[in-house]
Amino acid sequence: MRAIKGVLLTCDSAVKQILLTMNEKDPFVIEDLDDYHLVIKADEEYRVRRELEAELEKNTYSLETN
Amino acid sequence: MPVQSLKNTDVIVPQHAPHPLLPFLQSQSQTTLTRLYQRPSSCLSIFRLLGPIERQLIMNLLWLESALSAATMSAWVLPEGKNAYDSALTVMTGLHIAPNSAVKLALNPTFKSGLRQAITGGGNTGSFGVPTDKDAKRQSANIENLDAYALERWETILHYMVSSGQGQNPTKPSQGVLYLLQRSGLMNNVHGAALQITSSGFQFLLHSPHDQLWNLLLQYLHMAEERQMDLVEVLSFLFMLSTMDLGREYSTEPLSETQKAMLEDLRDYGLVWQRKTSSKRFSPTRLATTLTSSSPPLPSSHSTGGSRMADGTGAVALSSGAAQQGFIVLETNYRIYAYTDNPLQTAVLNLFITMKYRFPNLVVGMLTRESVRKALGNGISADQIISYLTTHAHPQMRKNNPLLPVTVQDQIRLWELERNRLKSAEGYLYKDFASQADYEYVLAYAKQLDVVLWENMAKRCFFGTLDGHANVRGFIERRTGSV
Numbered sequence: 001m002r003a004i005k006g007v008l009l010t011c012d013s014a015v016k017q018i019l020l021t022m023n024e025k026d027p028f029v030i031e032d033l034d035d036y037h038l039v040i041k042a043d044e045e046y047r048v049r050r051e052l053e054a055e056l057e058k059n060t061y062s063l064e065t066n
Numbered sequence: 067m068p069v070q071s072l073k074n075t076d077v078i079v080p081q082h083a084p085h086p087l088l089p090f091l092q093s094q095s096q097t098t099l100t101r102l103y104q105r106p107s108s109c110l111s112i113f114r115l116l117g118p119i120e121r122q123l124i125m126n127l128l129w130l131e132s133a134l135s136a137a138t139m140s141a142w143v144l145p146e147g148k149n150a151y152d153s154a155l156t157v158m159t160g161l162h163i164a165p166n167s168a169v170k171l172a173l174n175p176t177f178k179s180g181l182r183q184a185i186t187g188g189g190n191t192g193s194f195g196v197p198t199d200k201d202a203k204r205q206s207a208n209i210e211n212l213d214a215y216a217l218e219r220w221e222t223i224l225h226y227m228v229s230s231g232q233g234q235n236p237t238k239p240s241q242g243v244l245y246l247l248q249r250s251g252l253m254n255n256v257h258g259a260a261l262q263i264t265s266s267g268f269q270f271l272l273h274s275p276h277d278q279l280w281n282l283l284l285q286y287l288h289m290a291e292e293r294q295m296d297l298v299e300v301l302s303f304l305f306m307l308s309t310m311d312l313g314r315e316y317s318t319e320p321l322s323e324t325q326k327a328m329l330e331d332l333r334d335y336g337l338v339w340q341r342k343t344s345s346k347r348f349s350p351t352r353l354a355t356t357l358t359s360s361s362p363p364l365p366s367s368h369s370t371g372g373s374r375m376a377d378g379t380g381a382v383a384l385s386s387g388a389a390q391q392g393f394i395v396l397e398t399n400y401r402i403y404a405y406t407d408n409p410l411q412t413a414v415l416n417l418f419i420t421m422k423y424r425f426p427n428l429v430v431g432m433l434t435r436e437s438v439r440k441a442l443g444n445g446i447s448a449d450q451i452i453s454y455l456t457t458h459a460h461p462q463m464r465k466n467n468p469l470l471p472v473t474v475q476d477q478i479r480l481w482e483l484e485r486n487r488l489k490s491a492e493g494y495l496y497k498d499f500a501s502q503a504d505y506e507y508v509l510a511y512a513k514q515l516d517v518v519l520w521e522n523m524a525k526r527c528f529f530g531t532l533d534g535h536a537n538v539r540g541f542i543e544r545r546t547g548s549v
Contacts, residue, residue, distance in 0.1 A: 001504070003494045003539065008519055008529045010489040031495060037520055039495050039529065052488060062435050 006030045006039040009048075018055055019048065085115040086280050090287060092160035094297070099162045100176050101298045107194045109180035111305035112161070114358040119154040124163065124173065128181060133172035194309050198317045198347050209313045209352075212339055216351035217364055219336030220275070221410045227253060227263050228271060228413040240334045250285035265445020271414055272446065272454045275363050279353060282335065299324040307337065307350050308357035315347045362391075395460045396433075398471040404429040405460065417441050418451050433474065438481050448482040491519055494535045497527035511541050 009019070013035050020038075023029045028044040040048060091099065091112070102108050113121060127134060143151045158164045163177050173181075223239045227247065238244070244261060247253045252267035270278060283304065290300045303325040310316060318326060329348060332338045337354040340347070356363040393411070395403040402419055405428055406412065412429055415421075418441035419431035431437075441451065456469055463469055499505040505526045512518045517534025521527075530538055 001496060001499045001542070003496050003535070005494050006492075008491045008493055008495075010491075010520075011487055015487050031497075033520060033525075033527075033529075034522065037529075042492060045490055049488065049490075056484075056487075060435070 004030060004039070005042060007042050007045050008033075009038045009040060010036055011038075012036065015052065018052060022048070022051055022055070086277070086284060087115060088157065088161070090284055092157075096162045098298055100174070102301055103174065103176040103180045105302045105305070106180045106184035107309045108302050108305040109177055110184040111308050111358045112163075113181060113184075114308075116157065117154065119150055120157055123154060123158065124181070127164070127171060127173045128178060128185075130172070133170035136169055136171050139171055194306060196317045196320050197311075198315050212313065212349060212351045213364075215339050216336040216353045219334065220353065220364065221408075223247075223335070224271065224278075225410050225413060227267055228410065228417070242331050243334050246282060246285055246289070249289060250282065268417065268441075268444050268446045269450060271417070272450045274457070276356075279335075279357070279363060283357075286331070295324045295327065296322075300328060303328055304357065307332075307354040308359075310350045310355055312350065312352055312355045315349050318346050318348060392457075392459045392461055392463070394455055394458045395463060396455055396470055396474060398473055400433045400474055400477075402431050402433060402455075404431070414454075417444070418446065433478070435481060438478055439485070442482055442485055448478045451478055491529075491531065493517075493519060493529055493531045494538075495527060495529050496538070497525070499526050502526065507545070508538065508542060512538050 011019070016036065016038060020029070020032070028040045028048055029038055030041060031039045033039060102112075113124065116124070123139075126139070140151070155164070163174055164171060165174065219239075222237055223243055226237070226239055244253075247267075248255065248261060251264060252270050253261040253263050255261060270281060273281070287297065287300060290297050299322050303321070318329065321329075329338060329340065330343065332354070333340055335353070336351060338348045338350050340349075353363050393405045394415075395405075397403075402415070404411070404415055407427055412421075412424075415429065415431065418433070418437055420434045420437040421429065421431040423430040438448075438451070442448070452470065452475055459469055468475075496508070499508070505523075509518065509521060509528055512528065512530050512534065515534050515537055517531045517538065518528055519531060520529040
């Protein structure tokens with residue numbers, strides 16, 4: 001048996017799919033556990049969070065009234 | 067948003083939030099507390115800080131000469147109120163007011179005599195402060211000047227905190243105050259040069275002045291031991307201040323060395339006023355005299371949505387106080403109209419609102435996603451923003467039920483949840499077990515240690531925490547002889 005060091009990410013399914021897409025460009029996922037969990041490399045966590053936030057910002061729109 | 071349903075209880079035992087000073091007092095030794103109780107003003111002040119049930123119990127026991135049997139006292143308690151009664155007794159025991167005994171109830175004799183003296187006005191310990199005669203040469207400060215002084219000092223401190231990170235250059239409070247702010251974790255030295263406000267500092271700003279004041283004083287008390295100040299002297303001076311009359315001058319003669327040193331610090335916080343450092347008299351300001359009461363600590367024409375209720379009778383004071391002091395109107399289109407000209411309040415609002423217009427008596431802004439996210443990023447929580455808006459709501463808003471529009475409240479909470487979509491935990495993934503039995507055995511052990519974050523029987527793997535790894539690995543090695 002093996003013990004692999006990593007970071008467990010808990011999220012909803014949509015965010016998980018976004019993370020898997022990001023993974024194809026720049027791999028960081030060690031293992032895909034189930035619909036809500038991923039294990040990623042420990043030192044990649046900060047970068048992943050930043051990129052995820054940038055990705056989610058693309059989907060938000062705010063109406064600037066004057 | 068789920069609707070909160072009222073709990074259906076027959077007897078509603080009123081919830082009383084304990085004063086923040088009480089845990090600190092309970093952590094002191096019995097000797098310290100007994101020395102503190104030798105002064106009647108301290109006994110009276112501590113009495114005021116306690117909750118209604120504790121106060122009633124103390125008053126019941128105060129004038130008895132001998133001890134009362136515990137059974138007699140508990141016969142007075144309704145069955146529904148038993149929990150409240152027990153917790154009140156625990157509080158009193160923690161403060162060494164009543165020695166812990168299941169059989170008899172009596173008050174600590176020092177406390178008993180101290181409180182009796184305070185109530186009947188006997189003794190001449192001078193623990194309530196020694197007033198001085200009117201000084202013929204110079205004019206003593208009147209109440210307006212004292213209020214203005216206290217307000218100016220207090221707001222300097224808060225304003226410095228708010229504008230520290232935003233490029234403005236407000237007046238700096240004194241070195242002692244800066245040191246206190248740093249020690250209490252409200253500000254810290256980020257780049258070695260100026261102090262920057264921290265997230266607990268932001269939360270501090272949204273509290274009521276009473277809470278803020280006690281927060282700082284508690285920090286001061288914690289630091290007292292390091293500065294070799296006698297804790298009993300410090301506490302008894304604070305309690306003496308809280309029982310003084312506003313607008314009277316008191317002499318510095320009977321104060322001990324420690325207490326005289328404290329005068330300088332208290333001047334910086336706006337609690338006392340002295341003509342100059344060597345002056346032999348001082349006057350307490352409203353901040354000092356309302357330390358243990360529920361009246362607003364700062365004059366009512368300004369900000370502050372009422373102080374924390376230290377006793378039940380504060381309810382009336384709170385609503386009438388807040389009615390004069392609420393100034394924010396929040397509309398369903400996320401617009402905020404704040405009827406204020408106070409720069410500190412404007413600065414606090416700027417923390418989570420995008421300002422649009424500013425008039426002499428009015429500030430207009432909007433709660434936008436960016437502004438709220440900026441506040442959330444600084445460590446302020448959605449609940450704090452909502453409670454700040456509720457506390458300082460304009461009286462006109464009271465027509466609405468609920469006070470703040472539900473849409474806006476929900477949206478602020480949703481913006482907070484947006485930031486929490488991804489949760490992470492460091493640890494180890496255990497997989498490739500030899501057999502199902504093996505897996506279950508190790509999993510059971512890990513569960514016993516409570517280190518399992520995720521498991522999957524079908525895939526035969528689980529994720530454990532970082533701290534638990536050493537134990538689990540040791541267990542596996544022992545079991546299999548070698549990994």
